[in-house]
Every structure is written in C-alpha cells, then in structure tokens.
Amino acid sequence: MNVAFWCSSEPGQIWTWRYTPFLGVWAVAGALIGAYVLAHRRAGRVLDPAMFRRWCFGVLALFAVSEWPLGQLGVGYFATIGILRYVVYTFVAAPLLLSGLPGWLLDRWFPLDSTRGRALSALTSWPAALIIFNVVLFGTHVPITVDTLKVWQLGSFFVDVLHLGAALIWWFPAIRRERARGAIQEPIRAFYLFASSVLMFVPAAFLTFSPLPLYGLYELAPPLWLGFDPISDQQAAGIMMNVVGGFVLWGIIAALFIRWAKENEHADTVAKRERDARTLARMAAMAPASADAPASGDAAGGPVAAAGGAAPGDPDDPASA
C-alpha cells in the first residue's frame, strides 16, 4: 500500500481509486482528540458531552477533507474540491473546534498573564484577526503559492495549517464570549463577519471569471474523465467559494444575530421581572407606613417609589448608576 504524510499534487500522476492513507492526517486528528481528553483528565474535569461532540465534529470535518480521497482530489486534481476543503476548514471545522473548547481549557492552554495568552489576545483582536484571515486567504490562493507549495507534502501541510490557523484566529473574536479575551459584541460581530464575506468575493471572482486556468497543477492534472475541463472546474470552484462559503457564513451570521437578539430579549424580560418584583416589594413595604402617616404624606417618600423610581445608589438599576 502506498503511504504518504499529507496530500500533495503530483502532476502527471494518474488518479486511481486505490486507498492511500495520509499518516499526518491520522496523527493530527488523533492528537487533537487525545489532547482534549487528556486535558480534561489531568484537570479532573468531566467531559461536557455537547462541547466534546462539537470538538469531535470539528476534527471529523478536518479529517474528512484532508484524508484520501478528498484530500488528494482537492490538492491534485480539482480546484472545486480544493476550494471545498478550504470552505470546510474555514467555515465548518474552525468554528466547531472553537465552540467546543471550554473556557477553563482555553485558560489552561493560554493563561491570560502568560506570553502565549498575550500573543493569542494580540492575534485575535478583531482588526488583527480580520487582516490575518484575509492575508492568508489571498496569499494562499495566489497561483504561484498553490503551484509551488502544493506539489510538496510539507508545503501542502503548511498551507492547510495556515488555513486552519487563520480561520481559528478569525473566528475567535466572533465565537468566544470571554470579554477579557477581546470578544466582540453585536452588532459589530455581524459587521465583522459580513466584511470578511465581502472580501472573500474577490478571490472567488478571480476564479469564476478568469478566462484561463489560474493553477498549473489543476490544468496539468490527468483528468478523471474527459469533457470536464480545468476552466469549468475553476468556475465551479469560484462559485463554491462564493455561494457555499457565503451561504455558510451568512447562515452563521444570521444564527449569531438571532441568538444575540434572543439573549437581549431574555435579558430585558428578566430585568423587567426583577424591576416589577422590586417595585411590588417596595409598595408592600411602604403600605403599612403610609397607613400610619398623616394624610398630607411625606413628599420625599412614597410617590416617587410608588412610581417605580429608584432609591439613590441602588446598584441593580442602570438608571442609578
């Protein structure tokens, strides 16, 4: 059996449906799952099933598009599958991995007061993250990069690491909720994601509208069947980046926005209930006092409180703050 470390393009290599395991993919997937479980065990924590499921699905997504056959087809034969790999790395695996990472584990791996933690904070501040993501997006889709790095297993691995790393950095401020780590709030979050989706149209447009194949390795790859030429493949890749990437991203933007709206609504409802409860409690407390008071009343007391006003210095009420 032919074995390799990572998928790479081999121009002139005839495609066969003979399984070629990529050891690096198995090792990375195993390391990701193993590190997660081991960290829980060492910390004496119980695995949260929902978070662990998200983490595992993230790893599974990475594995599926990196292992044979999708990894090899995407790197050496079809630009469409190459872009599918990018879309899955960026819009499926990265957000799943990030949302499956418990806060305490993040603190353990990247303590806030450590160099690692500070580096993470610097990289994931939203302007830096936006720049890093787009530099990697553009840089790794330039023909010279693709044709040079993807014909080499370590080069191809490096490109995939860049894609995942940039995606994790980019998603970080949008998905993580820790304010200390620079999480951004709605509606800036939606704008942040939307701005990236717009920038992504640029390389997608190059792919879709270029009259010539941009990448030599796909143009010179032995065809799996006749009639599907590299230009059609490239156009499909551009559409894939635009439509699938765009839809996935916009779906996520919509989901985040809806979640934020629901949370706001819920917070409003809770605040209103608490305010009503306090008002009722005050009214109840004042009722016997007002019954004892003279009919003219104390102008500094009851009417204000009864109208729901806060006593000066009430820490729960935003109006008093």
Add this chain to the structure above:
Amino acid sequence: MTRRSVGILAVLLAVLTACDPASTTSIAAQGLQRGPDGWHGLPLEVERSLPDVTLLDTEDEPFPLVDELTGTPTLLFFGYTSCPDICPVHLAAIASAMESSGTSYLDVDVVFVSVDPERDTPERIDDYLANFSARMIGLHEDLDVVGEALAALDLPGPIVEGPDPRGEGDLIGHPAQVIVFDADGEARRTYPFGARRSDWIGDLPRIVEEYS
C-alpha cells in the same frame, strides 16, 4: 520514552514520508517559460521535415503527411486514446487555446497520430477527438508505419509500460511533445508536456503569422 523523543520521532516520520519519491515530480506546474525570442515553445536545434509516410484518416482514406499537411502550419502529436495523462492534457490545452486565441483550424492543422493501432479504431479516434474538437485530424496505421514516422523525427517508438492502474489495459509510452511544422513542412518548435493554455495562446498567433 520521553515526550521530546516521541516528538522528534514524529517529525522524522513526517519528513521521511513526505520525502517519498512518489510524491516528487519533475513536471513544473508553472508551464513553459517565455524564451529570449519571445516564444514559449522550444526551438528545434536540428532540421526535421514532415515524415514521408502515408497514414490513414478516420475514414480509412490514405493520408500522405507531406502532401496533406504542406501549405499550412501543423501541430503534430503522437498519442493514444486510452492515455490517462499526457494526451488529454495536451489536446485540451490546444483546443481551448485555439478557441481563446481565435485561431482557426483552417489556419493551423492539429494532427493526432495513434500509436495504439490495436485499441484505436477509426471510430474510437473520432469519438475521442470530439471531446476536444471535431476539427482535429485523427490518423492511424499499423505500428511499423507509425514507427517509421517517429523514426524520421528522431522520436522513440511506442513501448508497453505495463498495466494501466485504472485497469484499462496497458499503458503505452510515447513521445510527450507536440511538434510544430511550418507551411513548408519543416519542424520549427516543440512543446513538451507542461505547456499550458497561456503558452499556446501566446504562440498560436505567431505560428499562424510566421509559419504560414
């Protein structure tokens, strides 16, 4: 075994498997570089003319190369229809470049000569070329005649390389370059495997202009 030695071992394993010779290639994906003369195709150092042999077209009519192809620049390529890599890539690039550059098949003949007479029937050659352009000329003959044409051009004859990994008979080794002849039947340029559409688009108008 310490954690560090496990790490070193993993890196070594990665490097070793990444250096698997099967993963390296001598074919540059960047295509042909433009030469000092402005052409992408490589100039031929020795003089060669169209082989003086008669092949058969896909209607089994005699096709004397010299008589039929003199008067128009010609792109000549030897291949076979079951070829999994070089032939379809070359022919697709040429067909696409002809269309993109607005080059007419009346101005340049594109000729495909089969080196696999056993499998390549006239119908099969026709069907195969129709995947790229029905205006390409498909030729065939017995192997000794085709071998004569190859020898006249100093090209190696076809050899059986072993079973096709896709399970479609045998792979046949054949010359991987396209040779360009001028209207007088003189070989002028060669395009090895790796020539891209952009290379052909750059050169086709010059082939029409300078070699007609």
